[in-house]
Amino acid sequence: MASFDVFNGDADGIISLVQMRRADPRPDAQLITGRKRDINLLNRVNAGAGDHVTVLDISMRSNIDDLNRILRNGASVFYADHHNAGDMPRHPNLHAAIDTSPEICTALIIDSCLEGAYRAWAVTAAFGDNFPKIATANATGLDLPLEQLERLGMLVNYNGYGTDISDLHFHPADLYRALAHYDTPIDFLGGSPTVYDKLNNGYEADLHAAKTAKVLDESPTGLILELPDAASSRRISGVYGNKLAQENPNRAHAILTRTGDNYLVSVRAPLTNRTGADTLCLQFETGGGRAAAAGINALPERDVDRFIDAFIEAF
Ligand SMILES: [Mn+2]
Numbered sequence: 537m538a539s540f541d542v543f544n545g546d547a548d549g550i551i552s553l554v555q556m557r558r559a560d561p562r563p564d565a566q567l568i569t570g571r572k573r574d575i576n577l578l579n580r581v582n583a584g585a586g587d588h589v590t591v592l593d594i595s596m597r598s599n600i601d602d603l604n605r606i607l608r609n610g611a612s613v614f615y616a617d618h619h620n621a622g623d624m625p626r627h628p629n630l631h632a633a634i635d636t637s638p639e640i641c642t643a644l645i646i647d648s649c650l651e652g653a654y655r656a657w658a659v660t661a662a663f664g665d666n667f668p669k670i671a672t673a674n675a676t677g678l679d680l681p682l683e684q685l686e687r688l689g690m691l692v693n694y695n696g697y698g699t700d701i702s703d704l705h706f707h708p709a710d711l712y713r714a715l716a717h718y719d720t721p722i723d724f725l726g727g728s729p730t731v732y733d734k735l736n737n738g739y740e741a742d743l744h745a746a747k748t749a750k751v752l753d754e755s756p757t758g759l760i761l762e763l764p765d766a767a768s769s770r771r772i773s774g775v776y777g778n779k780l781a782q783e784n785p786n787r788a789h790a791i792l793t794r795t796g797d798n799y800l801v802s803v804r805a806p807l808t809n810r811t812g813a814d815t816l817c818l819q820f821e822t823g824g825g826r827a828a829a830a831g832i833n834a835l836p837e838r839d840v841d842r843f844i845d846a847f848i849e850a851f
Pocket residue numbers: 548549593618641642665
């Protein structure tokens with residue numbers, strides 16, 4: 537009988553599993569994870585009768601065919617998540633804890649399954665998954681160093697970003713193993729300073745590089761930046777875009793990250809008026825996304841001026 541632990545490589549996925557394996561150790565489980573945007577993870581699971589699969593923080597809708605295959609092959613599955621699940625299959629071997637309300641992340645779903653046994657970890661994950669208010673609310677009455685937990689959650693989340701796993705400071709499975717030694721994040725911070733320092737120093741260096749990015753256009757209502765073709769850009773662009781948006785809520789932002797001959801474009805509408813990002817990006821061949829946050833996968837260099845004009849027009 538084999539065990540498979542399948543989890544998103546971001547703070548929410550990693551820390552959900554940390555809580556579960558503190559409560560129910562499975563040292564022989566095969567770890568299946570990837571960078572944050574790698575969500576089709578169940579296709580790597582070859583489980584059969586008698587095997588057990590734990591799935592954390594990846595959309596059931598995106599993995600439904602493989603979930604059905606695994607259930608058909610006779611494995612049992614525990615599935616916890618907060619993303620859109622689509623039509624959940626009914627199967628006696630599927631135990632699902634799905635809550636898609638906007639006020640919850642997977643680590644908090646696990647926290648309630650475990651009756652708060654590893655609450656400090658859950659709070660750290662909620663910070664890392666960009667739910668600061670919910671994180672703080674769940675720490676009420678506990679004497680926790682919230683600033684430290686917020687920083688740790690942000691750093692674990694940051695580690696998940698990159699175009700390829702080789703961009704990351706730690707493979708998410710290795711980062712999981714480093715955290716899973718400890719009952720609390722406070723113990724981790726005291727016990728594994730080299731892991732923390734590598735993340736923290738990496739973040740600071742990437743952020744420093746991002747702050748020197750070339751400004752393509754700047755006005756009171758919008759900022760367009762260009763980042764160079766480098767792993768540091770691929771790690772920091774998403775986190776940096778969110779940070780700029782938080783600091784300038786009335787301004788729209790676009791970050792163009794050079795990738796070979798093209799640019800990977802990430803657009804954030806102003807936080808105070810979260811519309812227009814999708815219609816802007818859809819004007820370009822490889823564009824798509826949501827009203828508040830959208831992107832273009834490969835913007836050719838010759839289209840950069842047209843993009844700048846369209847961005848100014850949109851915001
Ligand atoms: Mn999550």
